[in-house]
Amino acid sequence: MAVRVLLVxxxxxxxxxxxxxxxxxxxPMDVVQDASSPVPLSDVCxxxxxxxxxxxxxxxxxxxxxxxxxxxxxxGRRGIADTKKTVGAPGPRVFETWKSLWxxxxxxGSAPVAFNQYEPPGTNAxxxxxxxxxxxxxxxxxxxDIGQAGIGELLGPLVAQNGKYVRQQTxxxxxxxxxxxxxxxxxxxxxxxxxSPKPELxxxxxxxxxxxxxxxxxxxxxxxxxxxxRFYSRIALVRDVNTGTCSKKTxxxxxxxxxxKTPSRPQWxxxxxxxxxxxxxxxxxxxxxxxFHDGDRTKAMPSENPLKxxxxxxxxxMPFNVTRSIMMPIHPKTELMTLVYQRLLHGTPWxxxxxxxxxxxxxxxxxxxxxxxxxxxxxxxxxxxxxxTTAFANLTMETFDQSRPQLGCMSCHNQARMTVDFxxxxxxxxxxxxxxxxxxxxxx
Ligand code: HEC
Numbered sequence: 001m002a003v004r005v006l007l008v009x010x011x012x013x014x015x016x017x018x019x020x021x022x023x024x025x026x027x028p029m030d031v032v033q034d035a036s037s038p039v040p041l042s043d044v045c046x047x048x049x050x051x052x053x054x055x056x057x058x059x060x061x062x063x064x065x066x067x068x069x070x071x072x073x074x075x076g077r078r079g080i081a082d083t084k085k086t087v088g089a090p091g092p093r094v095f096e097t098w099k100s101l102w103x104x105x106x107x108x109g110s111a112p113v114a115f116n117q118y119e120p121p122g123t124n125a126x127x128x129x130x131x132x133x134x135x136x137x138x139x140x141x142x143x144x145d146i147g148q149a150g151i152g153e154l155l156g157p158l159v160a161q162n163g164k165y166v167r168q169q170t171x172x173x174x175x176x177x178x179x180x181x182x183x184x185x186x187x188x189x190x191x192x193x194x195x196s197p198k199p200e201l202x203x204x205x206x207x208x209x210x211x212x213x214x215x216x217x218x219x220x221x222x223x224x225x226x227x228x229x230r231f232y233s234r235i236a237l238v239r240d241v242n243t244g245t246c247s248k249k250t251x252x253x254x255x256x257x258x259x260x261k262t263p264s265r266p267q268w269x270x271x272x273x274x275x276x277x278x279x280x281x282x283x284x285x286x287x288x289x290x291x292f293h294d295g296d297r298t299k300a301m302p303s304e305n306p307l308k309x310x311x312x313x314x315x316x317x318m319p320f321n322v323t324r325s326i327m328m329p330i331h332p333k334t335e336l337m338t339l340v341y342q343r344l345l346h347g348t349p350w351x352x353x354x355x356x357x358x359x360x361x362x363x364x365x366x367x368x369x370x371x372x373x374x375x376x377x378x379x380x381x382x383x384x385x386x387x388x389t390t391a392f393a394n395l396t397m398e399t400f401d402q403s404r405p406q407l408g409c410m411s412c413h414n415q416a417r418m419t420v421d422f423x424x425x426x427x428x429x430x431x432x433x434x435x436x437x438x439x440x441x442x443x444x
Pocket of ligand 1: 149150151152153170171212213214257258259270271272392393394398401407408409410412413422423424425426428429435
């Protein structure tokens with residue numbers, strides 16, 4: 001029996017989004033935080049009969065997933081954690097070896113190669129030959145990886161205090177990737193039409209264990225060494241905004257979204273993390289500079305993004321102050337969960353990250369009961385809900401969408417639910433791509 005469990009556990013390491021406990025199995029009342037394993041939970045573990053808002057269980061699920069995806073990857077093997085290493089060990093992380101957007105969606109609609117392989121140079125905007133652990137932050141349009149996400153369209157960019165734009169990177173784990181490739185969802189013609197009247201279930205449904213990530217990166221040039229040391233950073237190939245040429249830069253991870261499709265929550269579980277020096281801390285201290293704030297607390301954040309995506313101003317760009325809406329602070333329970341994980345991750349760069357929010361689909365009653373896939377991701381049936389008083393947006397990726405709960409993760413992605421199971425990126429990038437620039441992101 002023990003051997004079988006071990007074997008299963010080993011196999012599960014192959015799939016981020018896999019598991020330890022199945023729904024319905026006994027789940028402890030007290031969350032057992034753990035940052036020592038690269039194996040995430042296969043599903044949120046809520047004790048049977050629990051009828052309160054199960055925030056701790058979801059935030060813990062999110063942290064375990066975070067630990068699993070930032071774990072060092074096994075050398076030469078995409079998507080697989082090196083179980084002999086600890087989470088703080090150097091090297092490419094598991095999520096960085098997943099398939100990035102440009103590997104899946106080619107500008108000519110051609111088929112991508114197998115998960116473990118690498119695309120030929122022409123498929124990325126740097127024309128670079130890539131291999132294990134390489135990260136290319138570039139898009140052929142020059143703006144797709146810089147504009148923030150709107151409702152299926154691109155909004156203005158975010159600039160940091162060093163005058164550099166935040167770059168976004170989308171990645172898929174093997175389960176999600178293989179599904180896209182098997183069904184040729186990289187071609188728009190293969191996205192099935194949504195019949196009318198609308199069916200109960202999305203036309204396309206990703207398999208359980210599918211996961212996707214959106215990572216936000218920043219060129220750390222200009223920040224002090226002390227500041228830089230508090231980031232997870234790595235060398236990436238980055239396309240320069242001013243010249244269009246690519247070169248190697250030290251990029252720091254400023255934000256991370258993770259979504260995982262689980263048996264009990266087929267609407268995916270939506271988790272979001274930030275590096276903690278984005279803005280001054282809430283209560284005290286902080287006269288120094290922060291990533292997206294100059295330290296002068298009297299300077300408010302502009303109500304609209306002053307930056308346009310087209311034409312894109314050259315770097316260095318004049319920065320503005322970002323703040324977290326005082327109406328939507330991070331939930332105190334979520335902050336407590338971060339404190340526990342920061343302690344567990346002490347001595348690694350990951351102790352400088354925090355969870356901002358977990359969003360999940362809600363049903364009344366027994367929270368251990370699975371939510372049927374027929375339920376959508378409307379704001380009224382998701383946490384924190386239409387009357388939200390706590391954060392649902394990431395400062396680095398939904399900077400100007402912090403105060404309207406209708407613009408929370410799930411409710412925005414819900415518009416892509418029927419066609420592609422919430423996956424906006426597939427809706428936008430299936431060939432021929434359909435991602436447009438919002439009017440507000442264009443110079444008037
Ligand atoms: C206003 C709408 C909107 C909101 C709010 C939003 N997203 Fe997205 N998101 C998008 C769009 C559009 C894309 C695809 C961008 C592209 O085409 O490259 C995307 C892409 C993603 C992806 C890549 C995989 C996919 O689904 O296509 C992840 C993961 C993701 N978002 C997670 C989140 C999380 C977590 C939150 C909340 C903290 C969130 N998003 C909030 C619009 C939104």
